Amino acid sequence: xxxxxxxxxxxxxxxxxxxxxxxxxxxxxxxxxxxxxxxxxxxxxxxxxxxxxxxxxxxxxxxxxxxxxxxxxxxxxxxxxxxxxxxxxxxxxxxxxxxxxxxxxxxxxxxxxxxxxxxxxxxxxxxxxxxxxxxxxxxxxxxxxxxxxxxxxxxxxxxxxxxxxxxxxxxxxxxxxxxxxxxxxxxxxxxxxxxxxxxxxxxxxxxxxxxxxxxxxxxxxxxxxxxxxxxxxxxxxxxxxxxxxxxxxxxxxxxxxxxxxxxxxxxxxxxxxxxxxxxxxxxxxxxxxxxxxxxxxxxxxxxxxxxxxxxxxxxxxxxxxxxxxxxxxxxxxxxxxxxxxxxxxxxxxxxxxxxxxxxxx
Ligand SMILES: Nc1nc2c(ncn2[C@@H]2O[C@H](COP(=O)(O)OP(=O)(O)OP(=O)(O)O)[C@@H](O)[C@H]2O)c(=O)[nH]1
Ligand SMILES: [Mg+2]
Numbered sequence: 001x002x003x004x005x006x007x008x009x010x011x012x013x014x015x016x017x018x019x020x021x022x023x024x025x026x027x028x029x030x031x032x033x034x035x036x037x038x039x040x041x042x043x044x045x046x047x048x049x050x051x052x053x054x055x056x057x058x059x060x061x062x063x064x065x066x067x068x069x070x071x072x073x074x075x076x077x078x079x080x081x082x083x084x085x086x087x088x089x090x091x092x093x094x095x096x097x098x099x100x101x102x103x104x105x106x107x108x109x110x111x112x113x114x115x116x117x118x119x120x121x122x123x124x125x126x127x128x129x130x131x132x133x134x135x136x137x138x139x140x141x142x143x144x145x146x147x148x149x150x151x152x153x154x155x156x157x158x159x160x161x162x163x164x165x166x167x168x169x170x171x172x173x174x175x176x177x178x179x180x181x182x183x184x185x186x187x188x189x190x191x192x193x194x195x196x197x198x199x200x201x202x203x204x205x206x207x208x209x210x211x212x213x214x215x216x217x218x219x220x221x222x223x224x225x226x227x228x229x230x231x232x233x234x235x236x237x238x239x240x241x242x243x244x245x246x247x248x249x250x251x252x253x254x255x256x257x258x259x260x261x262x263x264x265x266x267x268x269x270x271x272x273x274x275x276x277x278x279x280x281x282x283x284x285x286x287x288x289x290x291x292x293x294x295x296x297x298x299x300x301x302x303x304x305x306x307x308x309x310x311x312x313x314x315x316x317x318x319x320x321x322x323x324x325x326x327x328x329x330x331x332x333x334x335x336x337x338x339x340x341x342x343x344x345x346x347x348x349x350x351x352x353x354x355x356x357x358x359x360x361x
Contacts, residue, residue, distance in 0.1 A: 005082035015208035118160035125200030179220025319344030
């Protein structure tokens with residue numbers, strides 16, 4: 001049985017798989033280790049390559065996930081599939097310096113720590129040839145995480161770390177699993193202060209293949225932060241859905257004022273136009289923000305819009321029904337209206353999650 005499982009999430013990393021394995025084998029010496037590639041069905045055949053490698057070296061395993069995406073959840077599944085007492089997490093693209101792996105493992109064991117982080121922000125480490133804009137983005141992202149992670153941790157965004165398996169499993173159920181920042185997630189989800197150390201390294205340029213960093217990564221980071229800060233009160237998605245709904249109310253009044261007050265359109269017609277416009281803008285905003293990770297495109301976008309109209313139409317009926325019922329029972333008008341809005345919004349949220357964005361292909 002290996003002492004350490006090196007979990008490597010991959011998406012389109014075919015050109016890097018062999019090289020990473022060779023480099024790890026080189027530095028790990030006589031330690032007992034395995035590599036677990038967790039691949040999200042990369043179209044470039046990364047999983048096949050990993051399996052071919054595993055036929056040559058039984059220390060290599062491949063977990064292939066179909067119909068799923070996400071670096072964090074890939075790491076979780078790889079880590080939970082291991083029976084070693086230590087987990088190492090590193091990228092496939094050779095940006096993490098494998099040469100410090102033995103030092104990280106020694107530190108973890110010798111000092112009986114929970115986590116040892118490969119760090120770009122302690123003495124001797126650096127972000128390598130990052131341009132100014134990437135440095136700035138990284139700095140802002142770090143600031144947003146303040147208060148969530150321990151003061152003394154310099155690189156909570158690192159994707160390169162070793163952790164005691166028991167510690168990982170302890171936190172596993174509380175992990176948010178949004179996006180990329182599994183280390184940050186781990187620190188916040190552990191439920192107790194983790195004992196940690198950092199080992200410096202210099203982040204290298206990507207060897208082959210393409211980066212997967214895009215606006216979705218930023219969005220997922222935001223969802224992770226919201227979840228970790230107020231997720232116990234309200235789910236990040238419901239919060240975004242509510243904010244979009246709030247923006248819809250403002251938009252609706254703007255249209256109504258323009259048509260009814262400004263252009264003299266009859267009230268009922270102005271209200272109808274306002275409602276349709278607002279539902280449409282709410283749909284697109286939710287598609288862009290609330291459900292960015294499962295954005296509808298092409299024909300699915302049209303189908304989604306129609307189902308959104310249908311669901312929200314029913315939501316409006318529920319809203320009116322509940323409000324009218326409450327009002328008939330002598331509840332104050334403002335409270336009755338609020339009850340209708342809450343019920344209507346919850347219905348819209350739950351039903352669109354299922355029918356608009358949750359529908360399978
Ligand atoms: N399983 C899985 N792995 C992923 C996914 N997205 C990214 N990865 C892997 O996670 C690691 C980090 O992703 P990168 O795109 O290299 O992100 P980065 O290192 O922050 O950015 P670059 O410097 O541009 O490379 C790589 O090994 C990717 O192949 C995903 O959705 N699923
Ligand atoms: Mg990378």
